[in-house]
Amino acid sequence: MKATMKVVEIQQYGSNNVVEIREVDRPQPGAGELLVRVRAAGVNPIDWKIRSGAGERMGMTLPIRMGGELVGTVEQVGDGVRDFAHGDTVFGMVKTGAFAEYALVKAADMVTPPSNLDFVHAAALPLAGSTAWQALFDEGGLVAGQRLLVTNSSGGVGSLAVQFAKAKGAHVTAVASARNEAFVRSLGADEFIDYTSQPIEKAANNIDVVFDTVGGDSFERAFSTLKKGGCMVTVVAFPKDEGHRYQVTVKRSITVPSARNLSVITELVKAGKVRANVEQVFALQDVKQALSLSEAGRARGKIVLVVGQ
Numbered sequence: 421m422k423a424t425m426k427v428v429e430i431q432q433y434g435s436n437n438v439v440e441i442r443e444v445d446r447p448q449p450g451a452g453e454l455l456v457r458v459r460a461a462g463v464n465p466i467d468w469k470i471r472s473g474a475g476e477r478m479g480m481t482l483p484i485r486m487g488g489e490l491v492g493t494v495e496q497v498g499d500g501v502r503d504f505a506h507g508d509t510v511f512g513m514v515k516t517g518a519f520a521e522y523a524l525v526k527a528a529d530m531v532t533p534p535s536n537l538d539f540v541h542a543a544a545l546p547l548a549g550s551t552a553w554q555a556l557f558d559e560g561g562l563v564a565g566q567r568l569l570v571t572n573s574s575g576g577v578g579s580l581a582v583q584f585a586k587a588k589g590a591h592v593t594a595v596a597s598a599r600n601e602a603f604v605r606s607l608g609a610d611e612f613i614d615y616t617s618q619p620i621e622k623a624a625n626n627i628d629v630v631f632d633t634v635g636g637d638s639f640e641r642a643f644s645t646l647k648k649g650g651c652m653v654t655v656v657a658f659p660k661d662e663g664h665r666y667q668v669t670v671k672r673s674i675t676v677p678s679a680r681n682l683s684v685i686t687e688l689v690k691a692g693k694v695r696a697n698v699e700q701v702f703a704l705q706d707v708k709q710a711l712s713l714s715e716a717g718r719a720r721g722k723i724v725l726v727v728g729q
Contacts, residue, residue: 422446428519428707431483433473436708439486447524449498454527456492456510460543461518463702463723464488464576468715480516486707487518489547490525491539492727501527509533513546513677519707521727529677534689537696544576544696544722547675549685551655552581555631555673557588558681560653564589566628569620569645571638573609574600576697576722577655578633582607583694584685593624595638603697603720621645632657643668697721 423446430438449455466474467486475484491511494504504510510530517523533542556562568585572578573594585592586608594609601612613623621644628650630642635656643652643666651669652662663670688694699719702710704727714723 425521426704427517427521428486428704429483430471430475430486433471433476433482436468436471436711439471439708439711441705441707446522449496449501449524451499452501452527453498454494454501454504454510454525454530455496455498456490456523456525456530457495458490458492458518458520458523458727459539460491460727461487461725462489462543462545462547462576463707463710463714463725464547465714465717466547467519468711471711485517485520487514487516487520487523487725489513489543489545490518490523491533491542491546492523495522498527503527504530511542511546512679512682513550513675519704519725519727521704526677529679531679531682531686534686536690540698540701540724540726541696543724544698545580545685545689546682548576548722549580549584550678550681551577551673551675552584552631553681553685554675554678555653555655556581556584556629559671559673560629560631560651562588562590562629565591567591567593567626569593569595569624569627569630569642571595571615571620571630571632571634571642573604573607574720575633575717576719578631579604579607579697579721580694581631581633582609584688587688587693593627595620600720607697629653698724700724701726 425446494508511533512530574596593611594604595613598614624645627645630652632654639657648667659670699721
């Protein structure tokens with residue numbers, strides 16, 4: 421009899437009604453792959469966006485197994501893998517399939533998580549951390565002494581961006597609602613803007629880099645905070661001609677797995693310079709509730725699914 425596992429899957433696009441937990445055959449790792457027993461998986465906005473139809477625009481094919489980041493222990497090692505062995509703890513990004521009891525991963529995309537984090541908090545880092553790091557430094561070119569503005573600074577990505585920037589010596593202006601001010605300042609933010617009480621373009625100026633994780637009106641308003649020659653990096657909006665109009669550089673950052681970046685983030689966590697913030701933890705069978713909370717857009721830090729201990 422074949423070994424099986426539970427996976428979260430969609431066979432059509434739509435609301436949470438299309439989300440299913442299914443029993444499927446447990447796969448075998450191919451060359452360069454690991455079969456990981458998933459312990460916890462981070463929930464991200466991209467998950468419900470894929471469910472709602474973004475998967476089609478991204479070139480994904482139904483059925484789709486959900487989840488893009490995980491932490492777990494190596495169950496089996498594929499041919500050619502030398503860096504990991506059975507029983508090792510690993511974490512990182514996957515294209516699909518993190519919301520499952522077991523997942524196939526590329527060994528080259530995995531690293532050993534920080535020793536001072538449990539599974540739940542480790543699961544909050546790979547995708548959100550990679551998104552923030554890549555946007556700030558690979559795309560935005562942020563360096564010590566520059567001024568950064570972060571929209572939705574209390575979210576899973578934004579809260580890490582604040583900490584990464586401070587660890588690198590940047591000055592950080594954080595944008596969030598008033599209820600999150602104490603939290604964001606505890607992460608090291610130098611200045612805080614309550615977007616519900618004042619327009620961000622009236623409260624900030626002379627910014628070198630804006631990191632946008634909101635899009636829409638916040639994206640448009642944030643351009644006025646940039647100095648000429650500054651850089652806008654967004655992970656959600658689709659820029660048009662704003663760069664020319666405001667005399668700034670505009671980049672849309674598409675997150676890709678990077679073991680190198682994740683290793684640097686791991687060292688910052690181990691050194692106590694960055695912490696993972698988890699808003700709420702759900703069991704795998706409560707995945708619909710987790711997706712609903714993420715979609716509401718009010719989570720402080722990350723939402724995590726606990727799969728197995």
